[in-house]
Amino acid sequence: MSMMTRSDLAGVAMTPDNIRTKKLPLGVSLLVAVVAFGLAAAIVYGAGIGNWVLVVVLGWILYLVGLFLAASRVEGSRAARNRSWQSLIYSACVLAILPLASVVWTLVSKGVERFDANFFNTSMNNIGARDANGGAYHAIIGTLEQVGIATLIAVPLGVLGAIYLVEYGRGKFANTVRFFVDVMTGVPSIVAGLFILSFWVLIVSPWFNNGQPRFSGFAAALALSVLMLPTIVRSTEEMLRLVPGPLREGAYALGVPQWKTILKIVIPTALPGIVTGVMLAVARAAGETAPVLLVAGGADAINFNPFDGNQSSLALFVYQQAGDASKYAPARAWTAALTLVALVLILTIAAKMLARRNSLTR
């Protein structure tokens, strides 16, 4: 038969008569590991070219190479390659976990230092470089007000935009809008800050302030809403699409107009999902530093009025304390960072829990 001759010519045994294979025993892997790390230690300390970190790195590389060679001999090159790639993929996970664990550990260990009542009750007003106390009360106020106003602006706009895309949008214009919503999610936050700076702070705000540009928490809220808008449109759009068609058809069949169907049936059905999306957008906005720095200016004192005068925010507080020369500043920065992360993570986790209980997405 022609196929058999082809195989014979190629010299490749396509159909192995023996389906058995030798597996690399665990002992050999361990032996390879011991030899690899021993060799690495000998090289590194023998030549005096580094410390234990280099031993670990070099040992790991030697181990992977040794494992590949050993497996090639015993199991064949295909199985060895499979094994090596698996090791590399597992290594990638370990490698990524190390810095992230360090971030979490530092955040908690350094953050608890000033995690006291004073920190949450006082501002930085009249706190000099030699003062150990001082807090983030003003910054927390700023974050809450700015994010709150930004949400009030972005949510109606975003939900309406999503309604347009799902319920009314057809043709080229809708596709363009959809495309640019996606593109807009990638606009850097500093650009959003510069936009509000040039539009609101430098051009609009002088009208209300005797011709002088004025920083304000509201301007920060505007910038944050620019960042939140595409996220909200996108998540709401996805939720609206999950609302079953028959639900709508049922309403149409009863003669309910489309706008009423949307408001009374579609939106309530999708509401849990929409809330999830909004919470994720809020979490992201709360962590933004750059726009607040550019348009709210930052402040040391408490300012409850978002429409008048400088404000700070938690993220900006972290940034400013990080740049402060006082020896007490790092502790304040880390505690504020811990507070910020806690706020953001609570929002994110709550949003995800809500999503998990959402009947539409399940």
Next chain:
Amino acid sequence: MGDNPSRSTDATAGGSGVTGRHARPAGTGVSPSSYQEPPIGGGGAPLQRKARFSMETGFRGLSVSAGAMVLVIIVAIAVFLISKAVPALQANTANFFTDTKWFPNDAQPNFGIAAIAFGTVLSSVIALIVAVPIALGIALFLSHYAPKRLATPLGFVIDLLAAVPSVVFGLWGRDVFSQPVKDFSVWLNHYFGWIPLFGGDGPFGRSILLGSLVLAIMVLPIVTSLSREVFQQTPGMNEEAALALGATKWEMIRTAVIPYGKPGVIAAVMLGLGRALGETIALALTLGTVFTISFNLIQTGGNSIAANIANTFGEANAIGRGALIASGLVLFAITLVVNMAARAIIYRRREFRDSAA
């Protein structure tokens, strides 16, 4: 209006949706191609003429203008940035695109974007070179290696990490990570100083290397979660086909998973690049802020457009602000191009997938 609820098929077809904070292919329902239904309002309803101005028209107009708002904002960003950048650019005595100095606040303002643009691109590219292989490894681990018990919580943690504010990573990079990086830099300089990348006489520490590594850690969750989704979408029957041919697990991934996911991974990497290019605070806290063009990775130095804005905004005068806005305009243009390219890839892939299904 006698409007037919034409999207019912979409709703049932788009059932693959899972909530997540990133825009992503959301089932067939999102496909632009599924929108070729007849325009609404055309289906004649001769029974009763409605008033031209009704709640329906009002609500519809409201939602259309909300949709259009997105386009308005994108255009407005460009317009207002240009309007504030132009006076500064006119006052500039140096070439904005080729000069490396940044003295916009001088009596004779002279500034150029070359050094900070170079630093932006260099730090982002290095960050991606470090982050992408690791991110793809984790994505494959989550999609094809980890047992479901482990993959679900781990994927959740990755999503959480994407939500951690950049200022926290910046603070960590500056207070904690800079020391090991400095030690590593000294070591590199000692043994590999003959390579220009690792040359120099110090000081080492707040360098492009530190900034890039912090950026890499920040980009990692984004690239991971997007690629994981792409890998998970590989049709099971193609994976089975590869396995049935006698492929090992890795060969199955090479034959079925990676080729299928390639466009999606490219898009994920470009979105990560967009994020890295625009990252401000983490770099403002970790880079050494100098205005030179240098490939030296380990000496104190490095700068980026966004970090420069955050660092010098405080003492900028009117021209200085305009100069920063001009640099922001360049950043906006770069990220816009990168993001549009990434989205175009995703859109084309989605159409391809829908038509194949």
Next chain:
Amino acid sequence: MAKRIEASNVTSYYGSFKAIDSISMTVEPKTITALIGPSGCGKSTFLRSINRMHEVLPGARIEGRLTIDEQNIYDPDVDVTAVRRLIGMVFQRPNPFPTMSIYENVVAGLKLNGVKKKSVLDDAAEQSLKSANLWEEVKDRLGRPGAGLSGGQQQRLCIARTIAVEPQVVLMDEPCSALDPISTLAIEDLMFKLKDRFTIIIVTHNMQQAARVSDKTGFFSIDKTGEPGRLIEYDDTQKIFSNPSQKKTEDYITGRFG
């Protein structure tokens, strides 16, 4: 090069769910065996356990012996990939690799096995496509995407891909259920042709198809949902369809149940 398959007391589980219960049957070389039965009766599960494809699902495990020419494929030292190279599989829905051309699809298995020489690959592609009765239709467009073919052509492409690695047994899991009658006929013709070289086991819902193509037929059934599938009767196709020994088989074949 075809080989005998022998199953004895094969029981398969998905987690704690028992999918099939002690199946025993012997499949002779160079024959076509059809497995029929109502939905959910475990015939696909049994088929997939012959080349250990059921292991792809997490939690799947098996008890009993399944041998190919006296070698138990479930022995702990057996290489799964070698088993699957030996026992190829064609799936219910045509599944050419969407990113590959027709040519690349056919030689995908050979490339995995380390064949790199262009002349060998070309030769194998032509032979396999000829064997799969597809060569004449695609020889001018080998570089085009495999997904661009019609459903029936795609399925023959998948058969070509499977036989290109020269397995000894070919398993077919309802290979025609997604195809139109003409494509189905083409596949059936192909099966007769391939019988000279391979042992073929086919799962089908279509009793006429089983009667047309197979030498032997196994009838699977379940008592009720949630119960494991059992092999009710296994005999020459002729006998099964004319004079079954089991009442259940007769009921199914005459359309009284299922």
